[in-house]
Amino acid sequence: MKEMNSIPVQALGEFIGTFILVLLGDGVCAGVNLTKSKANNSGWVVISLGWGFAVTMGIYTSAFLGPAHLNPAVTIGMALANKFPWSGVLLFIIAQMLGAFLGALLVWVHYLPHWQATKDKELILGTFATGPAIRNYFANFMSEVIGTFVLVFSLLAFTRGQFTAGLTPVIVGILIIAIGLSLGGTTGYAINPARDLAPRLAHALLPIKNKGGSDWKYSWVPVLGPVVGGILGAVLFIILP
Template sequence: MRELTAEFIGTMLLVLLTDGTVATARLARSHGVGGNWLTIAVGSAIAVSIAVGLAGPISGGHVNPAVTFALAAWGLFPAERVAAYVGAQLAGGFSGAVLVWLLFWRHWEATSDPAVKRGVFCTGPAIRYWPANLATECVGTAVLALGVGAAVAGRVPGAVVPWWIGGLVLAIGLALGGTTGFALNPARDAAPRLAYTLLPIAGRGDADWRYGWIPIVGPVLGALLGIGVWRLL
């Protein structure tokens, strides 16, 4: 239960701080409205660093169902614990999204564009073309998973691991994030997308579940690829 609680809280913080950064930069009448892509990429990277740093000493700091699944698939994590870990991560992601909704309560009414509101909770493509969108999420997550493999193998000092992972997220966001919004994590996209679907958000639009499978399948495939390459090396 300690490990599952750590994964829940870590993922909740990841989504709270990541989606909160987007909300601050994009929602009307926020003090930070007008924030650029660098703001979002840096905020997301620091959020991941904090989440991994908090959960890491207790649960390993996966905070990502794709990472948990890939580690188990390559024999680096007990397969019988995958379902519980993923459940805790998704619940944490959903809870973090609910907190963002509550904390920015009046800004939903002040923001007129439904796409902006949806973008606070989940990612979307700059140009909708699913082969390229899927490939971007897959490659971005593979790069992240390579770094996770190095951390799991002890090649990165333990005290440095959270900032190592956060640095990878920042680099991926700046290099590739402009295409899909760099979900890299189903708990960061699918769980908040579900929250957006269910919550009584003022002026809520379509949750775009037609695209929503890509930030799930792409990260899972990418994590399998990245951990696999590290394992083979």
């Protein structure tokens, strides 16, 4: 049996994988949202596909180092289901947050001229962080809970099956696309606290042309909703025979 890397080495994998995830995921949002981008106005299907591919590439680029959770809600859910040691949870979350921040930073650099050309502050924020289609905190929270419940329960269910070697990241990417297309239209489906909170912080700190506020009053929804959804997904997995 292959020997597992140490927790710090696995955390490095979380940093790298989450960096790639957010660079490509926020990158597709930037391409769709920002003025004069060749992908401008290409729509929700492109965003959903882009995030699914981003997750797949994030996993492929980091799985040789560790489990490639790339998401605090997944890490917490895996720990609850005894698939990951609690001793590594905090370090994983820190690595995921740092990787997500760096990914958002490079999206800003990559699209540097387009911020000046884009006047819509909501579209600029939407490149970095999620926001509700209709602001209703209870409904928005439940959307994030449900989406992340599907994510974490499905990931745990996958551990009971068998896929062709190397195929799991593709299956996970398809899962992300399915959640995005079916459940993502209400809140933009963060389903990942690191994916939303760290880029939102980058939006607040970076000297982005034409940006507005970072909507901190909403920021708890894409953090707590995924955590609760991940816990519920893990609990269901645990109680099933």
